[in-house]
Amino acid sequence: MNAVWQVIRRDVTLAMRSRQEVANPLIFFVLCASLFPLGVSPDADFLRPAAGGILWVSALLATLLSLDSLFRADLEDGALEQLVLTRHPFFVLVLGKVAAHWLLTGLPLILLSPLLGVMLFLPQDVIAVLMLTLLLGTPVLSLVGSVGAALTAGLRGAGVLLSLLVIPLYVPVLIFGTGAVEAAMQGMPYNGQLALMGGILLVSLVTAPFAAAAAVRISLSA
Amino acid sequence: MWTRFKRWFHQWGSPKGFYERSQRWGFWLGLAALILIPAGLVWGLLFAPQDYQQGHSFRIIYFHVPAAMLAQSAYVFMAVAGLVVLVWRMKVAEMMLKSAAPIGATFCFLALFTGAVWGKPTWGTWWVWDARLTSMLILLFLYMGVIALYGAIRDRQIAGRAASVLVLVGVINIPIIKYSVEWWNTLHQPATFKLTEKPAMPVEMWAPLALCALGIYACFAYCLLLRTRNEILEREKRTLWVRKLLTKEVESGV
Numbered sequence: 001m002n003a004v005w006q007v008i009r010r011d012v013t014l015a016m017r018s019r020q021e022v023a024n025p026l027i028f029f030v031l032c033a034s035l036f037p038l039g040v041s042p043d044a045d046f047l048r049p050a051a052g053g054i055l056w057v058s059a060l061l062a063t064l065l066s067l068d069s070l071f072r073a074d075l076e077d078g079a080l081e082q083l084v085l086t087r088h089p090f091f092v093l094v095l096g097k098v099a100a101h102w103l104l105t106g107l108p109l110i111l112l113s114p115l116l117g118v119m120l121f122l123p124q125d126v127i128a129v130l131m132l133t134l135l136l137g138t139p140v141l142s143l144v145g146s147v148g149a150a151l152t153a154g155l156r157g158a159g160v161l162l163s164l165l166v167i168p169l170y171v172p173v174l175i176f177g178t179g180a181v182e183a184a185m186q187g188m189p190y191n192g193q194l195a196l197m198g199g200i201l202l203v204s205l206v207t208a209p210f211a212a213a214a215a216v217r218i219s220l221s222a
Numbered sequence: 223m224w225t226r227f228k229r230w231f232h233q234w235g236s237p238k239g240f241y242e243r244s245q246r247w248g249f250w251l252g253l254a255a256l257i258l259i260p261a262g263l264v265w266g267l268l269f270a271p272q273d274y275q276q277g278h279s280f281r282i283i284y285f286h287v288p289a290a291m292l293a294q295s296a297y298v299f300m301a302v303a304g305l306v307v308l309v310w311r312m313k314v315a316e317m318m319l320k321s322a323a324p325i326g327a328t329f330c331f332l333a334l335f336t337g338a339v340w341g342k343p344t345w346g347t348w349w350v351w352d353a354r355l356t357s358m359l360i361l362l363f364l365y366m367g368v369i370a371l372y373g374a375i376r377d378r379q380i381a382g383r384a385a386s387v388l389v390l391v392g393v394i395n396i397p398i399i400k401y402s403v404e405w406w407n408t409l410h411q412p413a414t415f416k417l418t419e420k421p422a423m424p425v426e427m428w429a430p431l432a433l434c435a436l437g438i439y440a441c442f443a444y445c446l447l448l449r450t451r452n453e454i455l456e457r458e459k460r461t462l463w464v465r466k467l468l469t470k471e472v473e474s475g476v
Binding site for chain 1: 370374380383387398
């Protein structure tokens with residue numbers, strides 16, 4: 001447990017040394033969400049029902065952009081190899097890295113979402129539901145994404161490939177996340193969708209670290 | 223019995239053994255596909271009775287359902303191969319996984335395409351975003367991801383293992399496709415064939431469908447063997463037995 005904590009602290013400290021890189025996905029999130037009023041229609045009648053989907057898709061894309069750096073730098077300077085060689089089980093350390101990634105991208109995205117929700121005319125109680133879905137959903141984005149990031153860590157120009165591998169796996173959590181927001185908007189119960197999202201989170205929590213650890217080992221052997 | 227099985231398994235598991243054994247199998251499977259598919263299609267398209275609601279347009283089922291079944295089975299096959307690659311590091315499993323991906327992707331695309339063609343006269347639209355169609359589309363994306371990953375990694379062995387991990391993660395989509403018509407209210411009709419129940423259509427209608435399905439599976443196995451044999455030759459080209467084989471072919475004046 002202590003080792004996980006050390007990994008998280010190390011990754012967060014490293015990220016804080018280059019704050020611009022932490023801020024970039026968040027700026028992208030805001031930019032991406034503001035393209036829809038400009039590109040489709042600034043009308044509240046369009047934006048209010050679409051806001052949940054817009055924010056979810058933007059959050060998904062912003063996470064995707066930040067994933068590439070999850071293992072790359074550590075792979076290049078050899079730190080990842082040292083982590084594999086420690087006496088701790090490697091999947092636990094991967095879980096620590098994923099947790100750090102979520103703290104640096106997922107959590108700020110959740111905190112930013114009410115601001116954008118207001119700008120997209122989302123009612124206040126629905127904004128709370130949106131934040132709740134993001135709270136359950138963004139860890140899944142980090143967890144599932146870590147598998148793709150680990151597979152492509154050693155490849156040059158892997159950005160597009162990473163999206164290609166990971167986006168199909170993001171679809172279920174996107175569907176239930178926006179589904180819950182939509183149900184809340186129509187005043188219907190949304191705890192079913194939330195329960196399913198919790199289920200997805202648990203399944204990815206117990207499987208993704210193993211897959212990502214195996215993938216890191218494969219990338220290291222290249 | 224067990225030792226015989228083990229010997230059989232090891233013989234198929236070595237690239238050379240696979241290459242030698244697959245020739246005869248390939249011939250019979252190809253022949254089976256060549257007989258079963260035309261027989262099933264001619265029976266289904268010309269002689270099977272019309273559907274009382276859909277008329278002649280239901281006949282596309284004789285291609286659509288086998289293609290969709292195969293697209294899912296091919297992915298499950300790849301997942302099993304991927305597990306074998308990761309656990310036992312078997313070279314042949316790696317090559318089979320690589321060879322199966324484009325075939326599965328092709329049939330997945332064909333299933334989606336014929337589904338769209340069928341949807342137009344019966345549902346009045348080419349496409350709806352319902353659970354079955356969406357999950358099949360995701361399956362196509364998963365296939366493309368596997369193919370892209372193979373294309374991106376230069377080292378073949380590492381590419382095989384990376385693709386195995388990806389395939390195993392994506393296998394979660396298969397039960398979603400299978401049960402999507404039961405879990406959600408969709409336009410798509412429920413499964414045509416079930417192992418435990420009799421099909422809901424008369425025998426003159428489902429018998430040709432069964433022929434087509436068997437034929438397409440034989441066709442898949444045939445293509446798979448063919449592609450894997452090529453892959454073996456390509457990857458083992460520095461070994462003595464491949465060099466001998468190729469020089470013999472050249473000398474016999476092909």
